[in-house]
Amino acid sequence: MQPQPPATALLRTLYSLRWFAVGGQSLTILWVTHGFEMDLPRWPLWGPVLLLAAFNVLVHVRLTQSRDATPAEAFAHVLVDTAVLAWLVAWTGGIANPFASLFLLPIALTAMALPRAWAIAAALACVSGYMLAISFGQPLPHLHDHYNLHLAGMAVNFFLSVGLVSYFMIRLAAARDRRERELAALRDRFVRNEGILALATHAASVAHELNTPLATMTLLLDDLDTSHMAGDGAADVATLRRLVDTCRDRVRSLADPADPSASTRVDIGRVLEHWQLVRPAIALSRSGNVDVHQRVDRTIGHLLLALLNNAADASEGNGSNRVDLHLQIETGMLDGAIRDYGTGFDAQAPFLPVLFRSGKPDGLGVGLALSHAVIEQLDGELDMEEAEGGGTRVHFRIPVEAGDRTPTETIR
Secondary structure (H helix, E strand, C coil), X not given: XXXXXXXXXXXXXXXXXXXXXXXXXXXXXXXXXXXXXXXCCCHHHHHHHHHHHHHHHHXXXXXXXXXXXXXXXXXXXXXXXXXXXXXXXXXXXXXXXCXXXXXXXXXXXXXXXXXXXXXXXXXXXXXXXXXXXXXXXXXXXXXXXXXXHHXXXXXXXXXXXXXXXXXXXXXXXXXXXXXXXXXXXXHHHHHHHHHHHHHHHHHHHHHHHHHHHHHHHHHHHHHCCHHHCCHHHHHHHHHHHHHHHHHHHHHHHCCHHHCCCCCCEEEHHHHHXXXXXXXXXXXXXXXXXXXXXXXXXXXXXXXXHHHHHHHHHHHHHCCCCEEEEEEEEECCEEEEEEEECCXXXXXCXXXXXXXXXXXXXXXXXXXXXXXXXXXXXXXXXXXXXECCCCCEEEEEEEECCHHHCCCCCCXX
16 A cells, blocks of 8 residues: 555545544534524534535545645645634634634644645634634523533543544554655665666676677687597587686676667576576576476576575585575466575574575675565565575565466476
8 A cells, every 4th residue: 555645644534534523513413402402593503514514525536536635635625624613613602612622623633744834824724713713603592501511512522632633643643654664665775776777887897898808718719629639628618618608698688678679588498507507516406397498587587597696605605505496387476486505594683684684604695685676676576584404495476477388398
């Protein structure tokens, strides 16, 4: 649920409060005119109550719209409520009415929700309504015979004011706090994205610098004559050529986002093959129903590489060479889990957010920060937990397109 702007929250608060007012005013009129048989004018009292109810029906229709309220609109609603309250107070004793202090309620609400200028204008409107109610107030008949009723009304007004102010002030404060938390989250995301953008810019610069030496290495490997080499030497040259080709492809892929003609999808099998070539010392155990030819968004490939590298570093830091990968596609969701055999969570940093806690001995890793950004971009989920028997298990769920699902071969 998205936090509401203060003016919209005030509109909803006034809408709820207005129904309380309509009900309370109706009961009070019936109670006083029939229960105590006071000779009060009927239509000057019932007219504003019915008008307020009709106005609130229109407000209900207005609140069904997605358009946010402006401070001017909220102020107009406060004026309607103040005018009705001033009219009713004026016809029921003016300053002698025990409920005259209800003029303070709109002032308290607008001070929390509206900008200073509009809050001051609302306060002036309430003061004006109060003064008009005093100036044109009609005395209550036989008030001296109902003094105890007057005292009871003052007590009811006090407890009613305490309840309403407490409830709606807490409600407005909660809406304000939710909005502040949303703004704080947006600021954090902006800072993180700025860091990722700087990292991407640096990566593009490094890719440009590496392109020339990689091209030179490719030419030198092409010039090598492996026909006179021993078996191991020829195999080493072939491995070196594959590594150089992999590095060249990875460097070129850094420029793909700027190329409109570049494919936005990759084969999971090719991603894992490239990673295994770069990390040959790691024994990768794979499971799940995802076919090696399954095509996914390129950012998912980046996510897999980042998490696998993080897991490999964690395992190697603990003297292990094992990493487990489970990939499953069900109901349009890619469900993945990567388990390392490292030291687990960093016990020295228990209060770090779980998305940035790493199983690596050196604590935090850029891989998890990048993974978090990818998950946000793809509307997925990412969480971490201690793996049974030691190490860390990273679990993620990401929506995938149904047309790309081709689970014809189980990965083992």
